[in-house]
Amino acid sequence: xxxxxxxxxxxxxxxxxxxxxxxxxxxxxxxxxxxxxxxxxxxxxxxxxxxxxxxxxxxxxxxxxxxxxxxxxxxxxxxxxxxxxxxxxxxxxxxxxxxxxxxxxxxxxxxxxxxxxxxxxxxxxxxxxxxxxxxxxxxxxxxxxxxxxxxxxxx
Numbered sequence: 001x002x003x004x005x006x007x008x009x010x011x012x013x014x015x016x017x018x019x020x021x022x023x024x025x026x027x028x029x030x031x032x033x034x035x036x037x038x039x040x041x042x043x044x045x046x047x048x049x050x051x052x053x054x055x056x057x058x059x060x061x062x063x064x065x066x067x068x069x070x071x072x073x074x075x076x077x078x079x080x081x082x083x084x085x086x087x088x089x090x091x092x093x094x095x096x097x098x099x100x101x102x103x104x105x106x107x108x109x110x111x112x113x114x115x116x117x118x119x120x121x122x123x124x125x126x127x128x129x130x131x132x133x134x135x136x137x138x139x140x141x142x143x144x145x146x147x148x149x150x151x152x153x154x155x
Contacts, residue, residue, distance in 0.1 A: 045114030
């Protein structure tokens with residue numbers, strides 16, 4: 001792995017503290033008597049979108065776990081996962097843009113901005129997922145070649 005790839009892979013670990021910040025904003029209203037619920041929800045969406053964006057900096061030639069490997073190696077499961085990610089990103093982007101541009105200034109517009117940020121993060125995630133799918137598909141790359149060569153045909 002090149003030093004630049006390693007650096008980006010290292011930076012991708014910032015996704016975890018950012019997800020913790022997002023989680024903080026999700027649970028904060030429970031402790032504040034739900035005062036400022038929508039503002040907290042908006043901040044959670046923004047931090048989740050940024051965290052997902054950082055997660056896309058990972059090395060796509062490797063999978064993180066067996067569950068992920070099983071999805072990306074199977075062409076049908078991988079295709080379904082890509083469709084779900086693409087549809088999710090499209091819904092978030094369209095709803096976020098509509099709410100941001102059409103809603104009057106206020107909380108709806110703020111939450112729409114958070115949804116838009118999450119949708120942008122999902123677009124990056126979709127790109128990384130496409131790379132994972134291309135790198136790990138068994139129907140394109142096949143399982144690893146056997147370690148010993150096949151014996152020559154006897155004539």
